[in-house]
Amino acid sequence: xxxxxxxxxxxxxxxxxxxxxxxxxxxxxxxxxxxxxxxxxxxxxxxxxxxxxxxxxxxxxxxxxxxxxxxxxxxxxxxxxxxxxxxxxxxxxxxxxxxxxxxxxxxxxxxxxxxxxxxxxxxxxxxxxxxxxxxxxxxxxxxxxxxxxxxxxxxxxxxxxxxxxxxxxxxxxxxxxxxxxxxxxxxxxxxxxxxxxxxxxxxxxxxxxxxxxxxxxxxxxxxxxxxxxxxxxxxxxxxxxxxxxxxxxxxxxxxxxxxxxxxxxxxxxxxxxxxxxxxxxxxxxxxxxxxxxxxxxxxx
Amino acid sequence: xxxxxxxxxxxxxxxxxxxxxxxxxxxxxxxxxxxxxxxxxxxxxxxxxxxxxxxxxxxxxxxxxxxxxxxxxxxxxxxxxxxxxxxxxxxxxxxxxxxxxxxxxxxxxxxxxxxxxxxxxxxxxxxxxxxxxxxxxxxxxxxxxxxxxxxxxxxxxxxxxxxxxxxxxxxxxxxxxxxxxxxxxxxxxxxxxxxxxxxxxxxxxxxxxxxxxxxxxxxxxxxxxxxxxxxxxxxxxxxxxxxxxxxxxxxxxxxxxxxxxxxxxxxxxxxxxxxxxxxxxxxxxxxxxxxxxxxxxxxxxxxxxxxxxxxxxxxxxxxxxxxxxxxxxxxxxxxxxxxxxxxxxxxxxxxxxxxxxxxxxxxxxxxx
Numbered sequence: 001x002x003x004x005x006x007x008x009x010x011x012x013x014x015x016x017x018x019x020x021x022x023x024x025x026x027x028x029x030x031x032x033x034x035x036x037x038x039x040x041x042x043x044x045x046x047x048x049x050x051x052x053x054x055x056x057x058x059x060x061x062x063x064x065x066x067x068x069x070x071x072x073x074x075x076x077x078x079x080x081x082x083x084x085x086x087x088x089x090x091x092x093x094x095x096x097x098x099x100x101x102x103x104x105x106x107x108x109x110x111x112x113x114x115x116x117x118x119x120x121x122x123x124x125x126x127x128x129x130x131x132x133x134x135x136x137x138x139x140x141x142x143x144x145x146x147x148x149x150x151x152x153x154x155x156x157x158x159x160x161x162x163x164x165x166x167x168x169x170x171x172x173x174x175x176x177x178x179x180x181x182x183x184x185x186x187x188x189x190x191x192x193x194x195x196x197x198x199x200x201x202x203x204x205x206x207x208x209x210x211x212x213x214x215x216x217x218x219x220x221x222x223x224x225x226x227x228x229x230x231x232x233x234x235x236x237x238x239x240x241x242x243x244x245x246x247x248x249x250x251x252x253x254x255x256x257x258x259x260x261x262x263x264x265x266x267x268x269x270x271x272x273x274x275x276x277x278x279x280x281x282x283x284x285x286x287x288x289x290x291x292x293x294x295x296x297x298x299x300x
Numbered sequence: 301x302x303x304x305x306x307x308x309x310x311x312x313x314x315x316x317x318x319x320x321x322x323x324x325x326x327x328x329x330x331x332x333x334x335x336x337x338x339x340x341x342x343x344x345x346x347x348x349x350x351x352x353x354x355x356x357x358x359x360x361x362x363x364x365x366x367x368x369x370x371x372x373x374x375x376x377x378x379x380x381x382x383x384x385x386x387x388x389x390x391x392x393x394x395x396x397x398x399x400x401x402x403x404x405x406x407x408x409x410x411x412x413x414x415x416x417x418x419x420x421x422x423x424x425x426x427x428x429x430x431x432x433x434x435x436x437x438x439x440x441x442x443x444x445x446x447x448x449x450x451x452x453x454x455x456x457x458x459x460x461x462x463x464x465x466x467x468x469x470x471x472x473x474x475x476x477x478x479x480x481x482x483x484x485x486x487x488x489x490x491x492x493x494x495x496x497x498x499x500x501x502x503x504x505x506x507x508x509x510x511x512x513x514x515x516x517x518x519x520x521x522x523x524x525x526x527x528x529x530x531x532x533x534x535x536x537x538x539x540x541x542x543x544x545x546x547x548x549x550x551x552x553x554x555x556x557x558x559x560x561x562x563x564x565x566x567x568x569x570x571x572x573x574x575x576x577x578x579x580x581x582x583x584x585x586x587x588x589x590x591x592x593x594x595x596x597x598x599x600x601x602x603x604x605x606x607x608x609x610x611x612x613x614x615x616x617x618x619x620x621x622x623x624x625x626x627x628x629x630x631x632x633x634x635x636x637x638x639x640x641x642x643x644x645x646x647x648x649x650x651x652x653x654x655x656x657x658x659x660x661x662x663x664x665x666x667x668x
Contacts (some may be wrong), residue, residue: 196357197390201404201455202378211407215394 002288053273060266068261079267091252098163099249100275103232105164106171111221114179118187119209129219139157139177143237146173151241162244170238173190175231179224186220226283230276305368306458306491307333307356313363315349321405323349325515332509333368336485336492338502341512341538345462347495348463350512355384355461355494367459383452384461388468389444391436397447398423398432404455418454425487426450441469442477449484451493460485462494466501478504499539503527511535532668533584536648542586543635549581556661559585561630567607569664577666584667591663592637594655596647604660611635613653625649630655 059066063074083092121128138146150170150240154161161167194216198208214221236250243251256265308331315324324346331337339347352358354365356377364371372380378501398419399406405415425434426446438442445465452460465481466474482505485492496502502509503523510520511534518538519531530536536544547559550566557577558566569585571577593602601608611627618624623644629635637657649655 191388191390193386193388193390194392197384197386197392198403198407200355200377200384201405201407201451202356202376203407211403212392216392217428 038273039300046268053269056266056269057273060268060270062263066263068263068265079263080271083264083267083271088299091247095247095249095252096272096275098246099233102163102168102171102248104227105168106175106232107225107228109172110175110179111225113176114183114224115217115221117180118183119213121184122187122192135177135180138173141173143174143235146170147241150238154242160244161242163239163246163248167239167248168243170242171232171235173245174235175228175279176236178227178231182224182227183220186217186223189220190217218290222283222287226280229279229283233276233279234272304458305333307331307368308459308491308493309364309366310350310354311364311366311631312352313350313360313365315346315353315358316361318340322354322361322515327363327515327517329510329517329520331491331493332600332615334489334491335507336482337494337503337508337510338497338506339493339510339512340497340502341463342497345512346515347510347512351384351461351463351493351495354459354665355382356380357384379455380459380528381455382457382459382461383457385445385448385452385463385465387465389436391447391451391480393436396435397428397439400436400447401450401454403451422450422454425453426484427643428655445469445477446480450622451467452489453484457490459491459493460488462492464495464497466511474501474634481505503539504660511538513538528584528588529665530667536584536667537587541548541638542591543572543589543629544584544586544633546582546584546633549577549579549583552577552579558664559583565606565608567609567664568661569666570662586665586667587659587662589636590638590661594639594649595658595660597654597656599656601656602657602660603628604662605658606661607658609635609657611655611657613651613655614650615651616649627655627657636650 055070058072058184059068059070059077061077062077062079063076064078065073067073089176121132147170150166150173151161154166160167189214194212195208198212203211234247234250236254239248240250247255252270253268254266256268308329310327310329313324313327314322316322327346327350341347349358353360354367356375356379360373362663365373367380367382377384392403395403398416399480401422402415402419405418410418415589420422420429420432422459423429426449427441428446428450429570431439431443434449439447445468448465466477469477473568478501481492481494489505494502494505503526505525508520509523509526511518511526513534519526519535526535526541527541530542533544533546536542545559545561545567547561547567550558550560552558552571554569554571556568558568561567567585577583593605595601609629611629614626614628615626616623617626619638620636621641623635623641623646625639627637635657
């Protein structure tokens, strides 16, 4: 019997596995044709993603003869100087200032509230599903409509719409659900036995949050902060009807597209992109630093 | 005044999570100060819940937990002066070994210099000095366990609770760390309560072995009592090393009774003071696997053996100093003989051989 089985398995191997090896494993000579198809697809994807942005960046470095379309006319930093010196281009500095301040406020509120929500949702409570879906609801609600509603509500209440009141609220309706969702993912990797161990060793609730949870979750909190900042910094739809008389940066850019017909508009785009990259770089850098600090003290 | 004694008394302790079924069901137990106590049972038997209730991480639904003469129900772990070593150690991943160990002193507000000095003394005690600045992730399983032990011990508890402390280690390390636990317990001179599902671990370590099933204590006693004199079939089968047979009592004669079985003359079992047996009762008996001798048919029986069970060899496993021979002696239960290596290889059996299983009459143990 066992001999028969052994025989069968032998023939099985030669029949099924050998041809399969031929098809899947790369032959020694080159890559399978599917590689080239997928690589081309990926190349198109990258071009579609970054091409438009690069057009803007490149065109912002033209000289004084520059226009809004290709071909490039010379190279200089003329339009960057123009951006910050000419009044007709709009309130660039003021709007940038407001946007950064607003983004910082939004970031702080988002991190604090998301963290607390993460703590709250560790255990099930009455109505937790309702709270969760209400939160998701504000995430999927159309931003323009939500902003319009916020503006109307402020008007009905007799309050003045401004970037630090109504726009702040409208933006939080967008950043908070995001922050909380990220926080859930972060919290799912937190082992609750650590909290128990802290309690066992005599830590109060606050000590266990301060000495165990926050340091362990720090990289995740930075990620939430990054979300909060970038979502707020380039938020447009919700801010449009709620920012009041003073524009935030995206609103300013938008209004410039309507009345500024020079490459300083593109220079503006380049500058804001650089700011975004600095913020992202600082966040990622701090995460790396936290991880490094944990790693380096061990190598001694 | 707080007592320094670490004797524990559980009185009618019950725990129910859903209000319907009791995970722990009326447990009464006394553990002496400075004892090494092992709770053993299959998963879900309530042993970890008992541990967590003693530790102060769960409150009993009913009953009292008394440590050193003081009812501690409702008190925080620090007030109870208990400390727990968690199953996966639960070391804080962002803190070095030194900071992990000093954590309890830090939350008490001890100054940095004082707590680091105390931590370093403890680190030396568990022989981790050269790893003091490492993070938990950079330590081996055995080292992590020592950190966990040191972190718990630095609170100077009167009771240390260990939740399956060896389950995360590989076999060799487990034996080594087992000895280390015992050494630490003697050094600290405090009560250890250790939850495990490994029989060998329990009997190797414990002064008091507590066998549990479905929230109840089945037997509690010295390791040797529980292993060699199990109360009932459950304990005998769970602790291992025993063959359990059942049958009806055929006749009772003075100090022994006879159990009807596949044996030609039945099985003769000594009548022990605690069991009252009458003819017709269905009863379980236990025979230690290392008490069973195997004799080829027709050969002379060893002295003191009256029972003779004809069997066929089903399988043979070489275990080093003994050979495990599995037999078809009884229809429903496994029947195994542990034959000393030298005896076995003097006249080795092969699978399918017919042998006579026998044992000295006095070594059969009637079960409750």
